[in-house]
Amino acid sequence: MVFxxxxxxxxxxxxxxxxxxxxLCAEALGVxxxxxxxxxxxxxxxxxxxxxxxxKLSAVRAMMAAKDAGTPVVTVCSACHNVxxxxxxxxxxxxxxxxxxxxxxxxxxxxxxxxxxxHFLEMLRDKVGFDTIREKVKNPLxxxxxxxxxxxxxxxxGKVMAFDDPENPSIMEDFITALGAEAVRYPYRNECCGAYLxxxxxxxTKKKSSAVLHSAKCAGAQEVITACPLCLYNLxxxxxxxxxxxxxxxxxxxxxxx
Amino acid sequence: MEQKNLKEEILRISGVNPRKCMKxxxxxxxxxxxEEMDFHPHQFVYMVESGDIEPLMASGSLYRCLTxxxxxxxxxxQVEPAKLIEAVRLTVIRQQGQNHLKPDQLPxxxxxxxxxxxxxxxxxxxxx
Numbered sequence: 001m002v003f004x005x006x007x008x009x010x011x012x013x014x015x016x017x018x019x020x021x022x023x024l025c026a027e028a029l030g031v032x033x034x035x036x037x038x039x040x041x042x043x044x045x046x047x048x049x050x051x052x053x054x055x056k057l058s059a060v061r062a063m064m065a066a067k068d069a070g071t072p073v074v075t076v077c078s079a080c081h082n083v084x085x086x087x088x089x090x091x092x093x094x095x096x097x098x099x100x101x102x103x104x105x106x107x108x109x110x111x112x113x114x115x116x117x118x119h120f121l122e123m124l125r126d127k128v129g130f131d132t133i134r135e136k137v138k139n140p141l142x143x144x145x146x147x148x149x150x151x152x153x154x155x156x157x158g159k160v161m162a163f164d165d166p167e168n169p170s171i172m173e174d175f176i177t178a179l180g181a182e183a184v185r186y187p188y189r190n191e192c193c194g195a196y197l198x199x200x201x202x203x204x205t206k207k208k209s210s211a212v213l214h215s216a217k218c219a220g221a222q223e224v225i226t227a228c229p230l231c232l233y234n235l236x237x238x239x240x241x242x243x244x245x246x247x248x249x250x251x252x253x254x255x256x257x258x
Numbered sequence: 259m260e261q262k263n264l265k266e267e268i269l270r271i272s273g274v275n276p277r278k279c280m281k282x283x284x285x286x287x288x289x290x291x292x293e294e295m296d297f298h299p300h301q302f303v304y305m306v307e308s309g310d311i312e313p314l315m316a317s318g319s320l321y322r323c324l325t326x327x328x329x330x331x332x333x334x335x336q337v338e339p340a341k342l343i344e345a346v347r348l349t350v351i352r353q354q355g356q357n358h359l360k361p362d363q364l365p366x367x368x369x370x371x372x373x374x375x376x377x378x379x380x381x382x383x384x385x386x
Binding site for chain 1: 270271272273290291294321324326327328330340341344345348359364367371372374375376377378379380382383
């Protein structure tokens with residue numbers, strides 16, 4: 001199985017381990033990730049305004065590369081996933097944006113959102129299959145109680161992201177269960193960690209993130225997983241001692257790749 | 259910009275129709291930044307609709323919205339308040355010299371673990 005791969009800025013810098021382990025896990029599951037040549041940073045936030053065109057171009061270029069290669073684009077970072085999917089949805093559904101982007105980029109064949117974006121977790125669920133993963137687990141995480149933290153970017157807006165039920169998701173819990181651990185559901189798993197306010201006012205991000213971890217702890221979680229580098233940062237800095245790691249850490253461990 | 263044009267501009271770039279709002283308050287009830295704002299999501303909706311936009315433009319609430327889309331997801335009338343807040347913020351920062359965050363402020367805000375994603379996201383939200 002071959003997919004195009006869009007690492008994004010943070011996986012090349014602060015989150016190098018997320019990148020390295022995602023690639024090694026993919027390889028162990030028989031998936032080849034081909035990094036898109038000359039990809040550009042997605043900008044971290046989807047440009048919400050209808051008249052923002054230039055800020056959408058890097059995402060469109062990545063999607064066009066995937067269309068040319070004939071495979072979906074896989075992202076690991078929740079933010080890249082959000083920006084790429086929503087921009088691609090604009091290219092499929094918003095005639096004005098599609099027209100302006102194509103007039104700017106002048107591709108040989110106009111792009112209309114034919115590419116497909118998959119988060120690494122979606123790739124695991126829909127392409128590899130959690131049953132296959134269950135079979136490939138060498139070190140089952142038996143007895144561990146793990147809470148999944150979704151945050152905002154994987155899920156919302158629900159209709160566009162089409163990732164899972166935005167108010168009652170299960171993909172990460174199914175992932176945890178496939179690795180042999182016990183998934184702990186808790187009320188704040190899809191509430192915001194405080195995001196980019198970490199730059200300006202960490203009192204706010206600490207308040208938001210500690211509410212998330214408190215909720216996980218009350219439900220019995222002994223550790224929490226996330227797919228987002230900024231969520232990881234906020235949750236780890238909020239002062240709560242509950243361990244927070246990337247979801248790829250668990251997969252790496254369970255597949256016996258240590 | 260005149261009040262009428264300002265409202266039209268905000269409605270145009272947000273694509274929002276605030277008249278769909280039935281004032282249930284769910285957007286503000288679910289907003290993770292509610293306590294940090296002096297104007298809350300439901301107030302953005304009715305104040306844009308009534309053309310009372312300048313107080314919103316002068317408010318720090320513009321820089322407390324996380325664009326987490328909880329209000330959009332949970333609005334029973336698909337009003338999409340976060341898109342209105344984004345449009346008001348853009349009408350401010352698109353003006354000359356009105357960036358909320360400037361690149362030379364960034365070094366003082368960093369620590370060794372801060373992900374690049376935080377920098378690019380904040381610059382995209384708060385500067386043009």
